[in-house]
Amino acid sequence: MLQARRTLGAYARPAVAVDLVILTLVDCALNVLLVRRGEPPFEGKLALPGGFLRVGDGVEDQGEDLDVAAARELEEETGLGAEDVLLEQFATFGRPGRDPRMRVLSVAYYALVRPELAQRVRAGGDAAATCWEPVAGLSEGALAFDHEDILRVALERMRERLDTSALAFSLVPETFSIPELRTVFSAVKGEPQDPGNFRRKVARLIEDGVLEKAPGVRRTASKPAALYRFRA
Amino acid sequence: MLQARRTLGAYARPAVAVDLVILTLVDCALNVLLVRRGEPPFEGKLALPGGFLRVGDGVEDQGEDLDVAAARELEEETGLGAEDVLLEQFATFGRPGRDPRMRVLSVAYYALVRPELAQRVRAGGDAAATCWEPVAGLSEGALAFDHEDILRVALERMRERLDTSALAFSLVPETFSIPELRTVFSAVKGEPQDPGNFRRKVARLIEDGVLEKAPGVRRTASKPAALYRFRA
DNA sequence: CCAATAGTGTCTGTAAGACATTATTCC
DNA sequence: GGAATAATGTCTTACAGACACTATTGG
Numbered sequence: 001m002l003q004a005r006r007t008l009g010a011y012a013r014p015a016v017a018v019d020l021v022i023l024t025l026v027d028c029a030l031n032v033l034l035v036r037r038g039e040p041p042f043e044g045k046l047a048l049p050g051g052f053l054r055v056g057d058g059v060e061d062q063g064e065d066l067d068v069a070a071a072r073e074l075e076e077e078t079g080l081g082a083e084d085v086l087l088e089q090f091a092t093f094g095r096p097g098r099d100p101r102m103r104v105l106s107v108a109y110y111a112l113v114r115p116e117l118a119q120r121v122r123a124g125g126d127a128a129a130t131c132w133e134p135v136a137g138l139s140e141g142a143l144a145f146d147h148e149d150i151l152r153v154a155l156e157r158m159r160e161r162l163d164t165s166a167l168a169f170s171l172v173p174e175t176f177s178i179p180e181l182r183t184v185f186s187a188v189k190g191e192p193q194d195p196g197n198f199r200r201k202v203a204r205l206i207e208d209g210v211l212e213k214a215p216g217v218r219r220t221a222s223k224p225a226a227l228y229r230f231r232a
Numbered sequence: 233m234l235q236a237r238r239t240l241g242a243y244a245r246p247a248v249a250v251d252l253v254i255l256t257l258v259d260c261a262l263n264v265l266l267v268r269r270g271e272p273p274f275e276g277k278l279a280l281p282g283g284f285l286r287v288g289d290g291v292e293d294q295g296e297d298l299d300v301a302a303a304r305e306l307e308e309e310t311g312l313g314a315e316d317v318l319l320e321q322f323a324t325f326g327r328p329g330r331d332p333r334m335r336v337l338s339v340a341y342y343a344l345v346r347p348e349l350a351q352r353v354r355a356g357g358d359a360a361a362t363c364w365e366p367v368a369g370l371s372e373g374a375l376a377f378d379h380e381d382i383l384r385v386a387l388e389r390m391r392e393r394l395d396t397s398a399l400a401f402s403l404v405p406e407t408f409s410i411p412e413l414r415t416v417f418s419a420v421k422g423e424p425q426d427p428g429n430f431r432r433k434v435a436r437l438i439e440d441g442v443l444e445k446a447p448g449v450r451r452t453a454s455k456p457a458a459l460y461r462f463r464a
Numbered sequence: 465c466c467a468a469t470a471g472t473g474t475c476t477g478t479a480a481g482a483c484a485t486t487a488t489t490c491c
Numbered sequence: 492g493g494a495a496t497a498a499t500g501t502c503t504t505a506c507a508g509a510c511a512c513t514a515t516t517g518g
Contacts, residue, residue: 011287201479223487225497431471432507456515458471471512471514480503481504488496
């Protein structure tokens with residue numbers, strides 16, 4: 001109590017960043033948006049996009065919300081608005097020494113981008129150093145700071161939530177075929193999904209009204225597939 | 233990039249607190265450890281225990297890790313060490329205005345305390361204003377700041393993880409009966425669990441080697457129950 | 465003995481996994 | 492026609508929920 005009063009302004013404060021694990025599907029593989037660092041520390045290494053939280057100067061203006069900061073960073077890096085992208089906070093990283101310059105906390109979000117929007121990203125990004133990289137192809141030590149940890153935890157959380165949330169529908173086009181949705185599950189879980197069994201699972205979602213049929217078909221190299229849409 | 237350099241020291245930083253949702257089982261009901269505030273803001277209201285993260289002054293000393301801060305707060309409030317308690321970060325709260333004095337981010341942890349340890353808490357706590365309160369009995373607006381949100385999110389996360397993690401074993405004694413474990417599930421899920429079906433679920437854990445039989449029995453008002461122990 | 469509850473057994477519906485089969489398109 | 496794959500069907504096993512029943516203790 002008393003300690004709280006002393007602490008109020010006296011103690012040092014950490015810098016707080018918001019970092020994004022922006023994911024999409026490219027050729028049936030999970031890709032993450034990375035930025036090539038142009039300055040120390042970790043100059044030349046790849047890093048997750050992110051930036052510092054804007055904090056106001058006083059009582060009247062306390063600055064921006066965490067979710068707003070995440071949406072702002074997303075827009076700056078990709079040109080995409082939060083209405084098109086699933087953006088969810090999943091953990092906060094604060095190990096001392098994770099940034100050699102100073103104490104930095106990173107509030108981490110994952111952002112799931114539909115494949116058709118992902119193509120536009122390069123144009124929208126402010127940095128020419130921005131690129132999509134396959135998650136599976138990242139070698140140990142390729143990322144700056146503790147960003148490998150952040151990426152790993154993001155994927156763990158997504159795997160936990162894949163079957164119990166609407167997360168997967170944010171990685172397919174607005175209208176999608178069942179095989180397309182299956183590639184999302186295969187990519188996130190890291191193992192192929194049986195076509196027949198997966199279809200049955202989705203069929204239950206349709207019966208329950210979670211999905212509905214959409215007009216048109218998806219043309220591929222073989223038999224076209226019917227399209228569906230996520231409801232509400 | 234350039235912006236990052238400018239941000240490095242120039243922008244205002246938020247204060248960062250670590251708040252704890254410390255839970256235990258009292259009479260088959262989930263209870264949370266709360267502190268009566270003795271000063272504004274929210275004077276007289278109940279609040280989650282917590283404190284500010286210790287941040288070093290420079291590059292050499294960057295201060296304590298988030299998990300260490302959580303463990304330190306736990307020890308200060310309860311006298312319990314982190315080795316006896318399941319302590320997990322679950323979310324970070326940072327809405328502007330959540331603390332009227334200044335911008336404060338709260339990194340939130342839940343801490344699950346075995347019932348037999350919970351009894352010792354009053355002695356260990358540094359504040360006489362510390363008390364266990366039944367979660368279900370908390371009326372709207374009883375908690376300070378946004379601590380009702382924090383508590384709600386903690387319970388949501390725990391419900392998600394109850395069936396897929398070892399979380400429940402941290403809310404029973406080291407050796408426990410199946411009915412005792414059942415009360416944990418009932419309390420967290422908020423609905424009674426069928427004794428027969430629950431027993432079958434636990435029987436599978438025993439077959440799989442997750443649990444093992446422990447010596448002795450738990451004596452109650454009726455037929456005594458066999459005891460089990462969590463392995464590894 | 466009686467109340468209470470630990471512990472067992474049964475039945476049903478649902479879902480997952482493995483896998484075979486048919487149907488429809490592109491080339 | 493043939494390759495590819497969408498779409499359907501079958502069989503088995505596992506698990507959840509509802510519920511009846513038996514066993515063993517304290518009072």
